[in-house]
Amino acid sequence: MSQSKQQAETAERAVVPKVTPSVEAFLNDPQHVAAVTTIRPDGTLHTAPVRFTWDAEAGLARVMTVSTSRKAKNLLASPDSRVTVCQVHGFTWVTLEGTGRVVTEPARVTEGARRYARRYWSSPPNPAGRVVIEITVDRVLSLNA
Structure with a gap:
């Protein structure tokens, strides 16, 4: 899928979740890592620590990984299944919930890497x-952010 197709998908979404400036700042703090949770084919949960990026305009969280990782295998077995990314620091946390998919298109992988580096x-x-892994976020939960 091209970047223009991705932009079209974002435009078609009914609601791109909005976050407060303090949540946005928390989600972009480079000192924080998060945990991503996916669903294994047997229905059990798999949680792994990750670095991720938040694209508020598109409502996307992105996680760089490899296709052989457990989180990627889970999504490849069940595309568009539910995924959460939860970032915690002390008593402050933000959870991003949505549907996830593994993207191999070079332009989008490059965009994910660019945002990660930034x-x-x-x-x-x-x-x-x-x-x-692109997570189309449809719910944002937070405490003290």
């Missing part, structure tokens, strides 16, 4: 099989 001040690893 947030974390360094490029993500670039192993063979690198993909980006």
Whole structure:
């Protein structure tokens, strides 16, 4: 899917969740990491620590990974299944909920890497099989952010 198609999908969404400036700042703090939770084919949950980026305009959270990771395999087995990303720091947290998919399109993987480098001040690893998990966020929960 091209970046223009991605923009068209965003335009077609009924609601792109809005966040407060304090939640936006929290989600973009480079010192924080998060946990992503996906659903295994047997229905059990898989949670892993990740770095991620938040694209408020598109309502997308992006996680760089490889296609052989458990989180990617879970989404490949069940595209558009529910995914959460939860970032916690002390008694402050934000959870992004939505549907996830593994994207292999080079332009979108590059965009994910560009956003990662901007947030974390360094490029993500670039192993063979690198993909980006895009989570189309439809719910944002938070406390003290």
